Structure formats: structure tokens, C-alpha cells
Amino acid sequence: MRVLLTAAVVMVTGTIVQAGPLDGLDPSDLQKARNVTLVTEEYPPYNFIESGQLRGVGADVVQAMALAIGYHKEIEVLPWKRVLLRLEDEAELGGFSMTRTAQREEQYAWVGPIVKASVGIYQLVGRIPPLLSIEGLRHVEAIGVQAGGAHEQALRTYGFENLEPIYNQGSSIQMLAAGRIDLLVSSDIELFEQLNKTALTREDLELVYSFGRGDLYLAFSKQISASALQVWQSAYDHIVENGEFGRIMAKHGVMDDQHPLLEGDLSIGQ
Numbered sequence: 327m328r329v330l331l332t333a334a335v336v337m338v339t340g341t342i343v344q345a346g347p348l349d350g351l352d353p354s355d356l357q358k359a360r361n362v363t364l365v366t367e368e369y370p371p372y373n374f375i376e377s378g379q380l381r382g383v384g385a386d387v388v389q390a391m392a393l394a395i396g397y398h399k400e401i402e403v404l405p406w407k408r409v410l411l412r413l414e415d416e417a418e419l420g421g422f423s424m425t426r427t428a429q430r431e432e433q434y435a436w437v438g439p440i441v442k443a444s445v446g447i448y449q450l451v452g453r454i455p456p457l458l459s460i461e462g463l464r465h466v467e468a469i470g471v472q473a474g475g476a477h478e479q480a481l482r483t484y485g486f487e488n489l490e491p492i493y494n495q496g497s498s499i500q501m502l503a504a505g506r507i508d509l510l511v512s513s514d515i516e517l518f519e520q521l522n523k524t525a526l527t528r529e530d531l532e533l534v535y536s537f538g539r540g541d542l543y544l545a546f547s548k549q550i551s552a553s554a555l556q557v558w559q560s561a562y563d564h565i566v567e568n569g570e571f572g573r574i575m576a577k578h579g580v581m582d583d584q585h586p587l588l589e590g591d592l593s594i595g596q
């Protein structure tokens with residue numbers, strides 16, 4: 327599926343962002359950046375198609391950057407495996423929204439982070455007895471976690487046996503509300519998206535343990551020209567400096583004021 331950026335303006339967060347090139351950049355460098363192909367996947371709430379439009383927190387940021395440089399090419403929506411294959415094979419290509427890991431660091435050229443998310447373990451306020459230590463996490467009935475994801479794999483390496491793999495992430499908050507799980511591993515952005523579909527609010531949930539940041543990036547093929555990469559970086563810097571990036575994060579539920587109940591070391595990077 328392809329999504330075409332054709333409008334002169336785009337409504338990203340209730341603020342109209344004017345399309346057009348950044349001041350002071352070389353026109354030939356701008357043209358190189360406009361010639362880059364952008365690809366993404368269907369992965370709500372980060373990037374997804376809704377009513378024929380590309381939506382999501384990562385998509386909003388990339389489209390704000392694109393309009394800042396006057397980019398109007400189609401953004402292709404593909405299965406993630408095809409995104410990765412094309413990043414290997416094509417020189418002037420960018421894919422989003424990608425986790426920047428040590429294993430990937432040298433494979434791509436990075437711009438961002440386009441999404442600043444925090445990942446942690448959440449519970450409903452007052453639902454279970456207070457947890458006093460990391461060890462206490464092992465003794466609740468069930469911790470909901472994305473099936474096959476990095477957090478399930480990491481928690482199993484730590485010996486957690488009380489995990490409830492969730493195959494449909496869209497149902498996880500309902501599982502927590504119904505008492506089918508006691509705790510839920512989630513990013514703040516995913517949690518916010520799911521809360522909109524329930525009668526629960528942020529005040530009904532509390533952060534038990536934080537895994538730290540789970541930032542996502544716009545990743546370009548390693549062969550991209552340095553000048554095109556610099557233009558995209560300049561576009562990112564521009565929307566950060568003018569406040570648009572912060573407005574997009576707030577719109578999509580990034581929560582910077584959370585304080586976990588428990589401290590410890592369950593590093594997911596291991």
C-alpha cells in the first residue's frame with residue numbers, strides 16, 4: 327500500500343505545519359533528500375492506515391519532517407520483513423519506526439529518535455496486594471506480555487514462569503481490567519492508545535517497574551548519501567526546536583512524569 331503526501335499543509339497535532347524547505351540548506355542536498363523512498367509497516371499505534379491516511383506517532387513525526395523539506399513522494403506500507411530486505415538492497419531508502427539496538431547500530435544510518443517511549447510493568451491501582459520487591463513480581467498469578475517479544479524473552483531468561491503471552495496486543499488492557507492478568511508489560515504509548523477504548527483512565531493504572539526508554543528511529547540504508555541524511559537530520563532538529571515533536575509525543579500519550587514503585591535491574595538489553 328502507498329500513501330501519497332500531496333497536501334500543502336498537514337494537520338499533525340491540531341497545529342497546522344506548513345510544507346516547504348528548510349531555510350539555508352543547499353537546494354541540491356534538499357533534492358537528494360526528496361528523492362529518498364520512505365517505507366513503513368502496519369504497526370499501531372506507531373504507524374498504521376486509517377481511513378486511507380497514514381496515522382500514528384511515528385508516522386506523524388516523519389510526515390512533519392517530510393513536509394518541512396517539501397517531500398511529496400509516496401510512503402509505502404509493507405510487511406516489516408520486506409522493509410528490512412529493501413533497506414539492505416536499496417541505497418536511498420528510509421524505514422520507520424525502528425528500535426535502535428547494538429546489533430543494528432552499524433547496519434543503518436539513524437535519524438531521531440522519532441518516538442520517545444517508556445516501557446514498564448503496570449497494574450490496576452488497588453487490584454493486588456502491594457509489591458515490595460522485584461522478587462514479588464514472580465509470585466503474582468500472571469504477567470501479560472507480548473508473545474514472542476523482547477520482554478517475554480528477557481523475563482524468561484530471568485526465570486519468570488508466571489508469564490501470560492498475549493497474541494493480540496489490542497486486548498491486553500481488557501485482560502488487565504477483567505482480572506485475567508495481574509500485571510501488564512507495555513509502553514506508555516501503547517497503553518494510552520488502549521485506554522481510549524475502555525472506561526479506564528491513566529489514574530486507574532500505576533507503574534510498578536520501569537525498563538527504561540524504548541525509543542524508535544527513522545533508519546536509512548547504510549549507502550544513503552551523507553548530504554541527504556543531513557537534510558533529514560536537519561528536518562528532525564527543526565521540529566524538535568519549534569516544539570512540534572513535543573506536541574506529537576504529548577498527543578500520543580508519552581508520560582514523562584511516572585515514578586515506578588519498585589527499583590531493580592531487569593535489563594532487557596541482556
